[in-house]
Amino acid sequence: DAGVIQSPRHEVTEMGQEVTLRCKPISGHDYLFWYRQTMMRGLELLIYFNNNVPIDDSGMPEDRFSAKMPNASFSTLKIQPSEPRDSAVYFCASSYHTGVLRGYTFGSGTRLTVV
Amino acid sequence: DAKTTQPPSMDCAEGRAANLPCNHSTISGNEYVYWYRQIHSQGPQYIIHGLKNNETNEMASLIITEDRKSSTLILPHATLRDTAVYYCIVTNDYKLSFGAGTTVTVRA
Numbered sequence: 001d002a003g004v005i006q007s008p009r010h011e012v013t014e015m016g017q018e019v020t021l022r023c024k025p026i027s028g029h030d031y032l033f034w035y036r037q038t039m040m041r042g043l044e045l046l047i048y049f050n051n052n053v054p055i056d057d058s059g060m061p062e063d064r065f066s067a068k069m070p071n072a073s074f075s076t077l078k079i080q081p082s083e084p085r086d087s088a089v090y091f092c093a094s095s096y097h098t099g100v101l102r103g104y105t106f107g108s109g110t111r112l113t114v115v
Numbered sequence: 116d117a118k119t120t121q122p123p124s125m126d127c128a129e130g131r132a133a134n135l136p137c138n139h140s141t142i143s144g145n146e147y148v149y150w151y152r153q154i155h156s157q158g159p160q161y162i163i164h165g166l167k168n169n170e171t172n173e174m175a176s177l178i179i180t181e182d183r184k185s186s187t188l189i190l191p192h193a194t195l196r197d198t199a200v201y202y203c204i205v206t207n208d209y210k211l212s213f214g215a216g217t218t219v220t221v222r223a
Contacts, residue, residue, distance in 0.1 A: 004158075031209060043159070043213035056210065091158050100147060101209050103161025 004107035012113045018080040021110045025094030035091040082114045119203045124218040133190040137203030140184040146207045150188045152199040193221045
């Protein structure tokens with residue numbers, strides 16, 4: 001298995017532009033998580049899905065952020081419009097549940113820079 | 116989720132065992148203890164988890180005290196590649212909340 005695949009690895013965009021981050025979870029995993037990491041705030045959970053359905057989006061900072069999971073093998077995190085304070089590393093992770101949540105597998109992350 | 120307390124940093128000699136402590140005095144009966152680590156510029160990596168019993172896998176051992184108020188992650192033979200931030204998390208939920216962790220530096 002190739003693991004959790006995120007794209008792009010790096011993204012530089014201008015303030016006000018739309019940014020779309022992509023994630024392909026591990027096949028067979030029924031949970032998908034989006035995290036954001038900054039020096040100031042550490043790792044923050046933004047949203048998670050179970051069987052493609054958003055379960056908890058309380059960590060999404062504001063309406064400029066949206067996430068979708070149209071099928072079991074693909075998810076997107078969109079920021080529109082982007083702002084410099086959105087600069088961070090965004091991680092996607094997937095896992096599965098067998099009575100207890102198994103360990104997450106994280107992707108390599110997307111480093112977003114908004115200028 | 117119960118909160119955890121970890122030392123901010125620790126050093127370890129290469130080839131020696133690294134013992135990483137974690138306090139979780141307010142843990143509830145159905146909360147698991149998870150350990151992850153994050154090597155610089157990479158995504159976090161799952162290490163191990165447990166509920167009551169001690170656990171061991173190819174990466175590490177997890178020792179949970181009988182009252183479950185604290186635990187220790189043991190890396191049996193630390194290598195330079197084990198230099199990372201180690202996170203101890205307790206939860207009974209489907210989501211993990213990462214704290215500041217312990218920065219472990221393995222020295223030759």
